[in-house]
Amino acid sequence: xxxxxxxITSRLERLDGRPFxxxxxxxxxxxxxxxxxxxxxxxxEKGGVNFSEVHGDLTPEFSRxxxxxxxxxxxxxxxxxxxxxxxxxxxxxxxxxxTGLSVVLHPRNPRVPTVHANFRYxxxxxxxxxxxxxxxxxxxxxxxxxxxFHTTWKTACDRHDREYxxxxxxxxxxxxxxxxxxxxxxxxxxxxxxxxxxxERLFRFWSDAGGxxxxxxxxxxxxxxxxxxxxxxxxWQLLRRGRYVEFNLIYDRGTxxxxxxxxxxxxxLMSLPPLVRWGYHPEPAGGxxxxxxxxxxxxxxxxxxxxxx
Amino acid sequence: xxxxxxxITSRLERLDGRPFxxxxxxxxxxxxxxxxxxxxxxxxEKGGVNFSEVHGDLTPEFSRxxxxxxxxxxxxxxxxxxxxxxxxxxxxxxxxxxTGLSVVLHPRNPRVPTVHANFRYxxxxxxxxxxxxxxxxxxxxxxxxxxxFHTTWKTACDRHDREYxxxxxxxxxxxxxxxxxxxxxxxxxxxxxxxxxxxERLFRFWSDAGGxxxxxxxxxxxxxxxxxxxxxxxxWQLLRRGRYVEFNLIYDRGTxxxxxxxxxxxxxLMSLPPLVRWGYHPEPAGGxxxxxxxxxxxxxxxxxxxxxx
Numbered sequence: 001x002x003x004x005x006x007x008i009t010s011r012l013e014r015l016d017g018r019p020f021x022x023x024x025x026x027x028x029x030x031x032x033x034x035x036x037x038x039x040x041x042x043x044x045e046k047g048g049v050n051f052s053e054v055h056g057d058l059t060p061e062f063s064r065x066x067x068x069x070x071x072x073x074x075x076x077x078x079x080x081x082x083x084x085x086x087x088x089x090x091x092x093x094x095x096x097x098x099t100g101l102s103v104v105l106h107p108r109n110p111r112v113p114t115v116h117a118n119f120r121y122x123x124x125x126x127x128x129x130x131x132x133x134x135x136x137x138x139x140x141x142x143x144x145x146x147x148x149f150h151t152t153w154k155t156a157c158d159r160h161d162r163e164y165x166x167x168x169x170x171x172x173x174x175x176x177x178x179x180x181x182x183x184x185x186x187x188x189x190x191x192x193x194x195x196x197x198x199x200e201r202l203f204r205f206w207s208d209a210g211g212x213x214x215x216x217x218x219x220x221x222x223x224x225x226x227x228x229x230x231x232x233x234x235x236w237q238l239l240r241r242g243r244y245v246e247f248n249l250i251y252d253r254g255t256x257x258x259x260x261x262x263x264x265x266x267x268x269l270m271s272l273p274p275l276v277r278w279g280y281h282p283e284p285a286g287g288x289x290x291x292x293x294x295x296x297x298x299x300x301x302x303x304x305x306x307x308x309x
Numbered sequence: 310x311x312x313x314x315x316x317i318t319s320r321l322e323r324l325d326g327r328p329f330x331x332x333x334x335x336x337x338x339x340x341x342x343x344x345x346x347x348x349x350x351x352x353x354e355k356g357g358v359n360f361s362e363v364h365g366d367l368t369p370e371f372s373r374x375x376x377x378x379x380x381x382x383x384x385x386x387x388x389x390x391x392x393x394x395x396x397x398x399x400x401x402x403x404x405x406x407x408t409g410l411s412v413v414l415h416p417r418n419p420r421v422p423t424v425h426a427n428f429r430y431x432x433x434x435x436x437x438x439x440x441x442x443x444x445x446x447x448x449x450x451x452x453x454x455x456x457x458f459h460t461t462w463k464t465a466c467d468r469h470d471r472e473y474x475x476x477x478x479x480x481x482x483x484x485x486x487x488x489x490x491x492x493x494x495x496x497x498x499x500x501x502x503x504x505x506x507x508x509e510r511l512f513r514f515w516s517d518a519g520g521x522x523x524x525x526x527x528x529x530x531x532x533x534x535x536x537x538x539x540x541x542x543x544x545w546q547l548l549r550r551g552r553y554v555e556f557n558l559i560y561d562r563g564t565x566x567x568x569x570x571x572x573x574x575x576x577x578l579m580s581l582p583p584l585v586r587w588g589y590h591p592e593p594a595g596g597x598x599x600x601x602x603x604x605x606x607x608x609x610x611x612x613x614x615x616x617x618x
Contacts, residue, residue: 021589037589039588179568238584245554245585246578249554249559250558265490266589266590269555270589272587273587275547276584276586277583277584278582279348280348280355280357280575281575
């Protein structure tokens with residue numbers, strides 16, 4: 001994941017024209033990371049490509065929550081409970097180790113979608129698992145962009161297991177769902193968590209997926225970054241970024257886990273967009289034939305996820 | 310609380326120079342409300358004065374959470390557990406009724422502080438309680454403003470119970486705390502929740518507190534609204550508004566309760582500021598003697614709450 005961080009950062013620097021700034025930090029409770037951030041770049045208004053590797057003890061209460069959540073995930077997928085669950089979280093702090101790479105890019109041009117990717121490996125007591133994924137959040141729907149993104153992930157998944165893409169695409173639609181808005185965060189991608197089993201095989205899939213990020217996203221940026229946009233599109237982007245914040249602070253496991261384990265706040269919240277507006281809009285934007293038709297077109301997809309491959 | 314809503318709205322309209330827009334809504338599960346909102350006003354960049362009265366059933370899981378949280382609050386205050394707790398949340402949905410007034414005002418001028426006030430009455434199964442309070446979030450510290458705000462609330466509290474102010478001031482400092490930042494949201498005020506006992510007496514206090522809101526806030530707005538400010542102060546305000554969002558979406562009980570009980574999203578999230586920036590700032594602003602000295606002066610108070618009366 002450190003190698004992948006290097007590759008992603010240098011490609012993005014060429015794309016943007018400006019360098020990322022790097023901060024190396026250590027966590028008082030154990031571990032640390034390398035945060036690489038760009039603010040007010042040429043293409044990216046804000047973004048980060050962060051590696052971290054942290055370890056320490058979870059409180060019994062939080063440890064129980066982590067386990068309960070893992071078991072809910074397993075049960076929802078029809079998997080059997082793990083034997084280590086009953087023993088863990090019984091009044092003793094539980095050790096954890098978590099490493100991963102997180103990428104979030106908020107472009108300035110509203111025609112270029114925001115992207116998020118995360119690839120993590122976690123040990124908790126005697127259990128371990130892989131998690132991760134990547135999802136695309138457009139402000140204006142371009143079907144060819146959504147198809148390209150999904151096709152790239154399907155190709156990466158298919159190299160390892162022909163069932164992965166369908167399963168992880170659905171999981172992504174379910175995970176990046178803003179329940180109180182009744183909307184998906186974007187057009188999805190893939191998401192997986194609590195993947196256990198054959199370590200070597202999963203490790204190969206996980207690293208390969210991390211390596212597919214640039215292919216999934218960079219061609220979209222290149223296609224859209226020079227397109228002209230209207231002030232209305234910019235305003236819409238700022239409002240939609242508000243939904244991004246709502247998801248990350250209310251629902252996102254990674255964010256909550258990071259803040260609860262005394263992670264480095266500025267690295268965790270690097271995911272939040274640079275400039276955001278919240279208005280008062282009890283009604284959605286105009287119908288598909290009006291000037292703001294691209295808004296209702298996007299909302300239709302967010303309210304009813306599609307198959308892209 | 311409807312009367313208080315009317316009084317607050319008309320006074321704020323005179324102060325701002327522009328009218329609030331009113332939306333009357335009903336909740337599918339039971340009840341409804343009157344949302345009054347101002348966007349891009351003369352003084353208030355965004356704000357709301359919202360009345361709601363909702364009722365229905367809580368799921369057993371959420372009902373247990375509400376009860377557990379109430380018991381944690383009671384235990385933290387050294388109060389005995391309630392007998393109705395064991396019986397509730399045992400697999401049956403529990404009825405609830407909640408009514409209240411919420412005020413949040415985000416001024417455009419960074420020298421005018423943001424204010425929040427809430428006065429609520431809740432019935433949950435056979436239990437009932439009053440909650441509420443008001444707190445001030447300045448972007449630049451003016452001690453006389455903080456003293457005025459706190460003095461007004463102390464006077465309102467003292468009319469009912471000489472112990473209220475000290476207790477509710479401390480509670481406010483504890484409640485409006487952004488744990489992951491190690492900062493209070495602002496300079497506090499009063500906060501109380503799960504207040505039970507003599508209904509008539511509590512009702513008189515609660516209504517009287519609601520009636521004190523204008524005295525606590527309006528003189529501060531009048532004093533500051535015409536002051537000139539620098540672009541730096543505006544940028545700092547946008548960044549600090551980010552903290553406001555972090556508190557409301559991660560920690561605020563009212564927001565989470567509202568979203569979980571399928572409240573009206575646009576009314577609940579009216580509390581979010583109009584325009585917000587998230588940068589990448591691992592280090593706080595310059596020292597007290599530098600140009601941004603007002604920033605570190607504010608941070609010092611947020612990190613170590615003071616007595617203002």
